Amino acid sequence: MSLYIEARIRADLDDLWAHTQEPAQHRRWDxxxxxxxxxxxxxxxxxRFRYATRVLPFLTVAGTGVSAGEKRRPDGTRTSALxxxxxxxxxxxxxxxxxWRYVPAEDGDGVRFLTGYDYRPRWGRFGRITDRLVFRPLMGWxxxxxxxxxxxxxxxxxxxxRALLHAAVELAVRLLCVAAAVLFVPMVALAVAATMLMLPPLPTTPAARRCLRKAPARARAPRILAGLGPMTPRAPRTRTEGQYS
Structure with a gap:
C-alpha cells in the first residue's frame, strides 16, 4: 500500500470499532x-456503501464501495478491508x-489504529503527475x-x-501573528513566519504530525482484502443501515 498512517489511541477497542465502523460516527471525524x-x-x-466528498462549494464527487471485516480474531486484533x-x-x-487494523498495544495502553491504502488515478499522465505532487500528499495529510x-x-x-473549530482558531491566530509582523515589524516577519510554522499545535488541536506515516517493514494487506474481488462501480440504491463487517 502506498499510503500508511498509524495512531496510538488510548481508548476501549469496542468504542474505537464503533466510532470507525458506524457511518454516522465515521463521517464526523474523517x-x-x-x-x-x-x-x-x-x-x-x-x-456495499456509497460515499461522497464535497471538493468545491458547487461540486460533490461520489463513489461506491464494498467492505468486509473481522471483528473477532484469535490474536485479539480486528480488521476491516474495502x-x-x-x-x-x-x-x-x-x-x-x-x-484498517485495530491492534491492542503490547503494553496494554490503548490500541494501534492503522490504515494502508492505494488507488489508481484517472486522467492519464496528467493525473499521475497531479496525484504524485499534490493529491497523494494531501490525502496522506x-x-x-x-x-x-x-x-x-x-x-x-x-x-x-470542536476539534475543527480549535484548528481554525489556531490557524487564524498564527496567520494574524505573521500579518502583524509584516505590517509593523517587517525586519522580523520571516522569523515570525518560521516560528509559527515550527511551533507544535496545541494539545487540543488535531495534528497530522502526531501520527506515524511510514509503514514498518512487516506491514502487509490483510487476506480478507483479496476476498473482496475487483471493484465495479454500481449505481447507488436506497439508503439502509448496517455495519462494515
Whole structure:
C-alpha cells in the first residue's frame, strides 16, 4: 500500500470499532468524506456503501464501495478491508482498496489504529503527475489529521466539530501573528513566519504530525482484502443501515 498512517489511541477497542465502523460516527471525524451510507446487500455478502466528498462549494464527487471485516480474531486484533471506485469524470481517484487494523498495544495502553491504502488515478499522465505532487500528499495529510481528531474525541471527549473549530482558531491566530509582523515589524516577519510554522499545535488541536506515516517493514494487506474481488462501480440504491463487517 502506498499510503500508511498509524495512531496510538488510548481508548476501549469496542468504542474505537464503533466510532470507525458506524457511518454516522465515521463521517464526523474523517476529513475525506462528507457522506457515507450503506446500500442494500444480501445476507452473507460484503457490505456495499456509497460515499461522497464535497471538493468545491458547487461540486460533490461520489463513489461506491464494498467492505468486509473481522471483528473477532484469535490474536485479539480486528480488521476491516474495502474496495472503492468513483465513476465521476471529475474525480482524480478512479478506484482503489485499503484496510484498517485495530491492534491492542503490547503494553496494554490503548490500541494501534492503522490504515494502508492505494488507488489508481484517472486522467492519464496528467493525473499521475497531479496525484504524485499534490493529491497523494494531501490525502496522506488528511488521513493522519483525521486519525488525530478521532484520538482527541475518544481520549479527551473533544468532539470532531470542536476539534475543527480549535484548528481554525489556531490557524487564524498564527496567520494574524505573521500579518502583524509584516505590517509593523517587517525586519522580523520571516522569523515570525518560521516560528509559527515550527511551533507544535496545541494539545487540543488535531495534528497530522502526531501520527506515524511510514509503514514498518512487516506491514502487509490483510487476506480478507483479496476476498473482496475487483471493484465495479454500481449505481447507488436506497439508503439502509448496517455495519462494515
Amino acid at each position: 476529513l475525506r468524506f462528507g457522506e457515507i451510507d450503506y446500500l442494500p446487500c444480501e445476507e452473507g455478502e460484503p457490505q 474496495r472503492f471506485a468513483s465513476p465521476h469524470p471529475l474525480s482524480l481517484l478512479e478506484e482503489g482498496s485499503g484496510y 488528511a488521513t493522519a489529521w483525521s486519525f488525530d481528531r478521532l484520538r482527541l474525541w475518544l481520549e479527551r471527549g473533544i468532539t470532531p466539530e
